[in-house]
Amino acid sequence: MPLEAATPVVDEDIAGADREYLYTLNYGPQHPATHTTLRLILTLDGETVVKAVPDIGFLHSGFEKLGEDLDFNQYVTIVDRMNYISPFANECAWFEAVEKLLGVEPTPRCKYLRTILAELARISDHLLCVGAVGLDLGALTxxxxxxNQREKVYDIMESASGQRFHPSFCRVGGLMNDITDDVVAKVRAFVKTFPKAHADLTRLLNRNRIFVDRTKGIGVLTRDEAINMSCSGPVARASGVTRDLRKDEPYLAYPDLQDSFKVVCAKGGDCYNRYLVRMGEMAESLNIIKAAVENIPGGPVNVDLEDKLTIPDKQATYRSIEGLIQHFELFMWNRRWETPVEEVYGAQETANGELGFYVVADGSGRAWRARTRPPSLIHFSIFPHLMEGHQISDVPAILGSLNIIAAELDR
Amino acid sequence: MPAYLDTLTAKFPGAFATSEFRDNRRVLVSAERAGEVLVPLLRCLKDECGFDYLAELGGVDYLNYPGATDRYAVVYGLANTANAERLFVKAFANDPDPELPSVVDLWRGAEWMEREVFDLYGVRFAGHPDLRRILMPHEFAAHPLRKDYPLRGYGERHNFRSVTRAES
Amino acid sequence: MALTGLLPDFLVTRLDAVASLLRKHSLWPMPFATACCGIELMATASSRYDIARFGSEAMRFSPRQCDLMIVAGRVVMKMVPVMQRIWLQMPEPKWCISMGACASSGGVFDTYATVQGIDRFIPVDVYVPGCPPRPEQLIRAVLDIQEKVQRTGTIDAREFADRETYEGPTPLARELGPEQTIVAPGDYRTATRLRVPLN
Structure with missing residues (x-):
């Protein structure tokens, strides 16, 4: 084992005579403006940040190692806890990769339900991000x-899956159970009431003098930098990158819904533009939900039992021998799925950006390697660049606009 | 065969192999050739073939994997922002001193992802500007995602003293 | 005065009881929020659940102003020294709620990095199960803390003075062989040690 990695970095330059007036501020890991567990080591010249060095790993809890220990369905519960403000979108991305590996195509009904719930998750993610930026910059209302709106999304998730926070609703080749009419009614009600809440939020922030002054022109990221630094999602789109996997590589029900939404882009690349892109995406997500919820196809929510991929429902398990056998097959630790000895990358556009999973399979029902492509890690790596030359009071604005989720950052 | 593979074959004959699964196309670079050929190959893909976006970079440990000959692999997931094409470049490395050239000069976004691979797998990246541990504590000596490291660790997680009520 | 005639002119009670009564209705939580449970903690504090109804809404992120630490979310190796430092920085008397399965026992994260319950490293008064617990459960925990403060509290916090031994669960056997001894950051007194070059 290489022990040189254990040597702490020794700094030689810090005693340089011309830089004696600089001082170092330790920001985090437990700090109100970081919301989660990040640590920044800021070198300050008065109020100006000369250098920002992020230190992460304060929430590294071994997700990917667990992914090698649990099977595909069990790992959903862990994937949920990655970006925990839009858990359902993570599940969809995980099964995008797993179902690509197994070569299974979900049923149309399942695709639509996943799309609707994932878009609701996107809305709740953007709501928290926008609200938290407001909270940090002095707009508590x-x-x-x-x-308040997030609670409504929680209600929908709870009616659909039984858990308000981490639904763990997806399964290989389908969903845990079909939804009831109650969920559809709640989604319809949400579609009706959300525009007013969206307008309220817009009115509270868009022309709020303090909010605008503290975000406009702060943390500018140009288009070329965004591409070179692997940014994705709202962060890249606020800088003029038009990449959106929902349009570029349509998955789930998005091929049918292409006409109902646009990709929201901006050119400025600063915190205010990132905020505007998030607000715009909420409106577009609502359009997607509106179009999808009226067109949910009928039919089964899981793929056919003959494919030997999905967990049979209780009725099939207790009343038919095929269902019972398949239930055993999928739950015995040495049986489970038969996977090709291959590897595959599948990605979806979640609220934070491209969330991808690189799954290596060795023929057993578990992943040999479940690598996550975490948008938060990549977005946080551009933070020192964005912070250059800004004041210390801009730290919360930039951090908030990047929407760093520590569990996804550290996994 | 896509046009970029023709370009690569013309410039780097015999330096790589290709494979394909579902919609993932892969270019495989062997452990012996990776040191010299990986960065020129990626530079060619970036500058001449339009793969301007490094979508992902991750490590894999193939210890006791069925049919594997090399131990570590680093997967570079490239994408083309103009036409949304994807390509995966996979470079191998082996014990006792797994090392690959760093691609931070090509994509600055690779910096933290390479640090993560170093932290979790111990694959070193030659030419990386700041190759330190990123997720694990700096005093930590193992590389936890290697297959010979147990899921529950060797007990490092209990290696702290307790604060009692009277002391606090 | 509207109360004249309803209450006697004077009450006889113990000083401890009065102090506890006042303390329990003005708990200042320190949200040590690391992961998912932190979002539910925010939900508890915001519009629908509104923890202000129970006198605990004055969340302060500075530990020196707080007397109730709510550890919400899993705590990992790198975070334990930080948590201990923050706990020690809080003034007496103080209490701790371990919110969620991860903080209480490690939860689903039985891995090399995650601590299997914070009660191995700091004292815990109330555990809240759930992953994450619903806001109602957290409010219940705050009420339980209030009851505990009323029942056991003393004005000079002498109920804590003689608790000098480790009170957590039975320590897990070390899985280490002697040649495998790996150093992890072990002490809260040296928690901040990363030094970075300035260039």
Whole structure:
């Protein structure tokens, strides 16, 4: 084992005579403006940040090692806890990769349900991000308004899956169970009421003098930098990158819904533009939900039992021998799925950007390697670049606009 | 065969192999050739073939994997922002001193992802500007995602003293 | 005065009881929020659940102003020294809620990095199960803390003075062989040690 990795970095330059007036501020890991567990080591010249060095890993809890220990369906519960403000979108991305590996195509009904719930998750993610930026920059009311709407999304998730926070609703080749009419009614009600809440949020923030002054022109990222630094999602789109996997590589029900939404882009690349892109995406997500919820196809939610991929429902398990056998096959530790000895990358556009999974399979029902492509890690790596020359009061604005989720950052 | 593979074959004959599964196309670079050929190959893909976006970079440990000959692999997932094409470049490395050239000069976004691979697998990246541990504590000596490291660790997680009520 | 005639002119009670009564209705939580449970903690504080109804809404992120630490979310190796430092920085008397399965026992994260329950390293008064617990459960925990403060509290916090031994669960056997001894950051007193070059 290489022990040189254990040597702490010794700094030689810090005693340089011309830089004696600089001082170092330790920001985090437990700090109100970081919301989660990040640590920044800021070198300050008065109020100006000369250098920002992020230190992460304060929430590294071994997700990917667990992914090698649990099977595909069990790992959903862990994937949920990655980006924990839009858990359902993570599940969809995980099964995008797993189902690509197994070569299974979900049923149309399942695709639509996943799309609707994932878009709801996107809305709740953006709501929290926008609300938290407001909270940090002194607009507490926006946070309360945003959380009120998030509770409605929680209600929908709870009616659909039984868990309000981490639904763990997806399974290989389908969903845990079909939804009831109650969920559709709640989604319809949400579609009706959300535009008003969205307008309220817009009115609270868009022309809020303090909010605008503290975000406009702060943390500018140009288009070329965004591509070179692997940014994706709202962060890249606020800089003029038009890449959106929902349009570029349509998955789930998006091929049918292409006409119902646009890709929201901006050119400025600063915190205010990132905020605007998030607000715009919420409106577009609502359009997708509106179009999808009226067109949910009928039919089964899981793929056919003959494919030997999905967990049979209780009725099939207790009443038919095929169902019973398949239930055993999928739950015995040495049987489970038969996978090709291959590897595959599948990605989806979640609220934070491209969330991809690189799954290596060795023929057993578990992943040999379940690598996550975490948008938060990549977005946080551009933070020192964005911070150059800004003041210390801009730290919360930039951090908030990047929407760093520590569990996804550290895994 | 896509046009970029023709370009690569013309410039780097015999330096790589290709494979394909579902919609993933892969270019495989062997452990012996990776040191000299990996960076020119990626530079060619970036500058001449339009793969301007490094979508992902991750490591894999193939210890006791069925049919594997090399131990570590690093997968570079490239994408073309103009036409949304994807390509995966896979470079191998072996014990006792797994090392690959760093691609930070090509994509700055690779910096933290390479640090993560170094932290979790111990694959070193030659030419990386700041190759330190990123997720694990700096005093930590193992590389936890290697297959010979147990899921529950060797007990490092209990290696702290307790604060009692009277002391606090 | 509207109360004249309803209450006697004077009450006889113990000083401890009065102090506890006042303390329990003005708990200042320190949200040590690391992961998912932190979002539910925010939900508890915001519009629908509104923890202000129970006198615990004055969340302060500075530990020196707080007397109730809510550890929400899993705590990992790198975070334990930080948590201990923050706990020690809080003034007496203080209490701790371990919110969620991860903080209480490690939860689903039985891995090399995650601590299997914070009660191995700091004292815990109330555990809240759930992954994450619903806001109602957290409010219940705050009420339980209030009851505990009323029942056991003393004005000079002498109920903590003689608790000098480790009170957590039975320590797990070390899985280490002697040649495998690996150093992890072990002490809260040296928690901040990363030094970075300035260039």
């Amino acid at each position: 926006a946070f309360l308004y945003a959380f």
